[in-house]
Amino acid sequence: MPMEKTFNAAEAEPRITAMWEEKNAFAAGANKSRDDSFCVMIPPPNVTGALHMGHAFNNTLQDILTRWHRMRGFDTLWQPGTDHAGIATQMVTEREMAAKGEPSRREMGREAFLERVWQQKIKSRGTIIGQLKRLGASCDWSREAFTMSGAPNAPEGEEGNFHDAVIKVFVDLYNKGLIYRGKRLVNWDPHFETAISDLEVENIEMPGHMWHFKYPLAGGETYDYVEKDAEGNVTLRETRDYISIATTRPETMLGDGAVAVHPSDERYAPIVGKLCEIPVGPKEHRRLIPIITDEYPDPSFGSGAVKITGAHDFNDYAVAKRGNIPCYRLMDTQGNLRTDGAPYAESAMIAQEVARGERTLTEAEIDALNLVPDDLRGLHRFKRPEDNKPQARERVVEQITAEGLAVMIPAPPTTPRPGLDPGPLAEPGAAASDEVPGQARDGVAMVPYVEAKPIMQPFGDRSKVVIEPMLTDQWFVDTAKIVEPALEAVRNGTTKIIPESGEKVYFHWLENIEPWCISRQLWWGHQIPVWYATAPEDFDAYREKLEWVRNQGSAYDGKEPERFAGLKVVRHEVCASTESEALKKLARKLPAGTKLKLAYNNLVSRENDELGGFGIENTGAWVVFVSRDPDVLDTWFSSGLWPLGTLGWPEQTPELQRYFPTSVLVTGQDILFFWVARMMMMQLAVVDQVPFHTVYLHGLVRDAKGKKMSKSLGNVIDPLEIIDEYGADALRFTNAAMASLGGVLKLDTARIAGYRNFTTKLWNACRFAEMNGVWEGHSTQSAPPDATATANRWIIGETVRTLHEVDAALAEYRFDQAADTLYKFVWGKVCDWYVEFAKPLFDGDSAAETRATMGWVLDHCMILLHPIMPFITEELWETTGKRVAPLTLTDWPNLPETLIDAPSMREMTWVTGLIDAIRSARAQMHVPAGLKVTLLRIGLDDTARAACDRNAGLIARLARIETVTDAETVPKGALTIAAEGGTFAIPLEGLIDIAEEKARLEKTLAKLEKDLAGLRARLSNPKFVASAKEEVVEETRGKLAQGEEEAATLSAALARLAELL
RNA sequence: GGGUGAUUAGCUCAGUGGUAGAGCGCUUCGUUCACAUCGAAGAUGUCAGCGGUUCAAAUCCGUUAUCACCCA
Incomplete structure (x- = not known):
């Protein structure tokens, strides 16, 4: 049955996928012909997730590498699997439970809930795996792993030993003293009621307020407050009985442990060491806190004095630790002000004794103190959209202002305040007595000083609620103790990160590493293997x-x-x-x-x-x-063991022996810290080996304009819709073409369409071959035919060149260069020229040789394109010849440089150059496309003449030449074409416009002369000849000589035209 | 504020020292039998600005501007 005009991707892709699966084509070690191994670990997608463009891009690159190595005979494994994604999966499950009216997590209890999440996992898992298969991912699906396989509560079918690996590592690190439990300030998510890592926090600038309050000095003390300008001149001097502080979070004042000023700040020097009063809470139990010095406050920012709330702010926490200031926790797990513990009066008294230094408390005793005034207990930290009443923040501001302890400033004139602002202006001519009584026209109104300004607020990347820094008991990995080998491995090149800029970022982060909080107050995950007994x-x-x-x-x-x-x-x-x-x-x-x-x-x-x-x-x-x-472990703790765990560790499996350390990790630069750095630290800490030798980092896939894809912007491109419309191959080729090192990934559907057209082009070249009997009796040949025709020898040489360029590009992870090389070869060389050359050859003596050559060349197009476009190439492979194996298990060619025949390459370059020149001259002179013309050859040298003779048929056909004749001179009224080794002319007397031809030649000559001037200038500079490389000088001389020859031809032609005018 | 990167044709991007390229778009012409998801031809650039190194700079160095991302 003859081939269709286009490739039907929608029909063929599922069929080909099924065939690959049936042949077990992606099993570890498939097509192995050597001992070297090649292993890629898939970055495990969330088990409840769906394929997005980032996955599509990332997995295309992994698949290209995997298929390329498999075809080259490496012992290849692409390890697939999914991540249990603690917080995300728990969230997805709870959402679905709520939608279906099932009991809540707390109602059903932990054990039942975990069973429910496992069901969710089993249900969702197929989604993303199926989507990866649609992309053509050649993973060894029989080895699909899961980061919670083998957990104690895992249902049937979820066996495996990943859980063992996670627990073993925790126990080992614990025993080595690298994991500890401690009370630390962590990022607390009040929605999920769990700690999260600082990497899971997004800092977003939001409109906010800065309030300015007075903290009265204890016992009514006063001091001289003096402000000076840069020259030291006094600009303000007044007696104050308070210290002024600025805050964006008034509700945390309740937990203040001190007020800090910079040691160099002279304004507050007189009161350092004294006590001041927190201006909120019942008057009779106001807490007094010390005024201390610390490097943290910026004297030029706000009043220069900072309130220190160690339990609810990271900077304050550091100050508190340095100054031994107690950290009072104010909130519960949901971000409400605490209701537990003793009444305020009692707690405040204890805190008071601490502040005076009369008493010390243990950490646990401090945590038990609830310093929230009774009337504020149970309120949320601030008013949310769903609250219809003021909450803690609003109440605190209200109380302080009511007491007159807000800093006051003159009211800005634009804010009308009834009762205080001047009334409407009197009508012209009206008497002063007409003014509304009771309105002050000239009095300066004072208002609380509240600055409206953008502030950075931390949000949970999953919950989207404001993160509350909170003092809680958590488990930590003492990363400082395991970071050094991870740094050293990259420094000494054991692991290479590309692009290189990734290494800088890696060093910067690891050199300033913070302890890693690994406990999460979730139910879904690996439960921490620690037991307690109080005795x-x-x-x-x-x-x-x-x-x-x-x-x-x-x-x-x-x-x-x-x-x-x-x-x-x-x-x-x-x-x-x-x-x-x-x-x-x-x-x-x-x-x-x-x-x-x-x-x-x-x-x-x-x-x-x-x-x-x-x-x-x-x-x-x-x-x-x-x-x-x-508690359960942070998801990244388990995915940090992905390379070891998927290969069966802690058991010493054969796979572990063969594939570990793995070869390449392909992942987004956004998870360099989350995952890559942690994998490095963990595998090195556990087995003293790097997890992979190369890390390939890529950016985020954006839309055509460079914007992040987001649902709210509506610019999300769904890879599955793209596959439906253009086919997986077009999407994959686009991904490869975008993948320049460190490049920005802007995805434009116009570009995808362009590469879909490319697949059609390849398809039709094979269809042309079919129509000309190329595939009759064709079978795969590794060596090219022993061709004699220059065109055949040339295309064989071009094929070999392309192979070498593709190999070199892929070896350097330049997917874009590999794609570009193949595009130019298949379209620009094979389709544009070789197929055209073949047409006359099929009618001549070299027909058989040409059929064999075309079959071999197209086979190699399929092979070389297969890693990037597996579907269409596999389909062509199956339909065009007798094959011993599917293309995916066919050996990658190994063609020696000697197959590139230099004289043939030179000759065909000359021929195509001549054809281009004739076509260009014809088109510019409006010679009708259908008109066959005579070509005159004038003064050709032997090489040019021989090349012209040998390829006369091709030239005639492609340049639409009737006859080729030798002539002594260019006749009058002819088109002149300058070529290397001689001049060509097309006599067209009466058909062409002499003035137009003159203009064309002048333009060409002018451009040429400009280039020649530059070349002459360089060559006449003695320093250039002396310092430039020999080849460069030679090349420049060659260019000049050739250009001068061409210029002479053009000048002569112009001179002849001048005679006609 | 700190870090990383970017700025090249209308758009999206290649181009790591030898005088600028591709795809898409645009203009003109063309359905002669692989392909109109096509073919032929053409136009288009102070390589962000300034300064430096060099025989030679889009490329190396410094600086300014703008933008993006990451971290505070």
Whole structure:
């Protein structure tokens, strides 16, 4: 059946995908013919996600590398899989549960909820995997991995050992002292009620306010406040009984621990070390806080004095740590002001004693203090759209202002305030008494000083709510201790990051690395393998008291606290891979015979580990209750082990031996820190080997104008719609062509359409071959035919050249250059010239040789294009000849340089140059396209004459020449064409406009002369001849000589034309 | 504020020292049998500005401007 006019991608793609799967074509090691391995780890997409343009781009590049290596016989593995994506998946599942009216997460409890998320995972997983297959991704799908496979609650079909790897690494790092638990300020997401990493926070500039308040000095003290200008002249001097501070978050004032000023700030020098009053809360219990010095406040910003709220601001936290200032937590997990603990009066008194230095508290005691005034407890930190009443921030501002402790400034004239502003101007001629009584026309009104200004606010990248810095207990990786090998591996080139700028960014981040908070207060994820038990420090002393209590019967007399005073409890903490191991470890820390019991459903809440408990059974045996840390690990902790975990580690699998360390990681530069740097640190910490040798970083795919694609802008391009419309090959070729190192990725559908046309072009070249019997009896040949015709020898040479260029480009990850080279070869050489040359050749003596050559050349087009455009090339491969294997498992060619025949290459360059020149002259002189003309040859040298003779048929056909004749001179009224080695002319007396021909020649000559002037100038500069490279000088001389020859021809032609005018 | 990068044809981008290219778009012509998702021809640039290094700069260095992204 003859070929259709175009390739039907929609029909062919699923069929070809099925064929590849059926042949198991992408299995690890398929088409292996050498020992070198090549392994790519897919950046695991979120299991509940859908394919977007970034994935399409990223996976196209991985697939090109994978297919190229597989065809070259490497032992190749492209490892696929998905990520459990803790917060995102939990969010997606909860959203769907809400939409379906299912019970909420808290209602169903942790265990049931986890089962529900697993269902969601199983349901969604196929979506993105199927979409990757539509793109043509040649992953070994039989090895599909998941970052939570093998977790204790995983359902059937979700076996695997990724969980083992994650837990083993946690335990190992814990045992090495590289993981610790501590109270730290973290980014808290009040929506998801979990800590998140600083990388998951987006700082966005929002309109905000800066309030200015007075903190009165304790005991009514006063000082001289003096402001000076740059020259030291006093510009303001007044006596103040307060210090003025500016804040964008008034609600956090309740937790202030100090006011800080810069040590060099002379304005406040008199009051440093004194106490001032937080101007909010019940008057009788106002807290006093010290005025301290620290380098952090900027004297030129605001008043130069900064309130320090260590528990709710990262900068303040650092100041508090330096100055040993207590950090008072004000909010609960949802961002509401706390309602727990003792009443305000009691808490404030304790805080007061601390501020005066009369008392010290432990971290836990400080955390238990609730310094929120009773009337503000339970309010949200600030008014949200859904709140219909003022919340904490608004109430605090209101209270301070009411008390007259807001800094006041003259009212700006544009703000009308009824009762204070002047009334309407009196009518002309009216008497002064006509003014409205009670309105002050000239009095200066004062208003609270509130600056409206843009402020940077942190938002959760998933929840989109304002992140609250919060002091909480979290787990951390002590990254500073494991960062050095990761830095060294890139410094010494063991791992290379391209483009190189990525290395700079990598160094910069790792050299300033912060501890990594790895605990999340979520349910979906790897639960932290740490168990706690609270037990007496001295069991015997405790037993005595407990037995005494038992002998008393059940009646408590209210004196327990005193009776047990002096008896200490200890919280034991063990880290282990399994629960039974944990219990064994705990047992060793306790007296023999102690019974350990899992106290309660250990999947419930974070508070559990604080409860603990122990007692004595009737038998007299000790019972100690054990709980497991309820937190889960940051998703990036598990994906940080992706290279090891997917290859079966901690088991020593054959795959681990063969493919680790892996070859290349292709990923977006936006997750260099999230993932790449952490993988480096973790694999090095765990197995002392880098995870990959090369990291290829690319940018974000943007729209044609360079804007980020976003749903709200409506400029999202869906890769699946593109595949439907243009075919996967067109999208893939576009992706490859965009992939210049460090380039911006602007995706334009016009460009995709252009490359779809390219696939059609290739298709039709093969169709032309079919019509001319090229494929009859054709079978794959690795060596080119032994051709004699120059055109055939030439295209074989061009094919070899293209192969070498594509190999060189791909070796350097220049996907754009590989694509460009292939485009130019297939369209610009094969279709534009070779197919045209073949037409006359098919009618002559070299017909058989030409058929063989064309078959070989087109086979190589398919092979070389296959990594970029797998579908159409596979389809052509199947339909055009007898093949031993699908194209995807066909060997990549290895063609020696010797197949490039230099004389043929030179000759065809000359022929195509001549044809171009004739066509150009004809078109510019309006010679009718259909008119066949005579071509005169004047003064040709031997080379030119021979080339012309050998290729007369091609030239005649493509330049539309009737006959070729030799002549002594160019006749009058002819077109003159200058060529290397002689002159050509087309006699057209009467057909052409002499003036127009003169203008054409003059224009050509002028351009030529300009170039020649430059060449002459360079050659006449002795310094150029002396310092430039020999080849450059030679090349310049050659250009000049050739240009001068051409100029002479043109001048002669112009002289002849002059005779006619 | 710190870091990284960009600025080349109308648009989107290549081009790491030898006098500027591609695709798309545009203009003119053309359906002769692979392809109109096509063919032939053509026009288009102070390579962001300024200064420097060099025989030679889009390319290297400095600086300014504008833009983008990342981190504070």
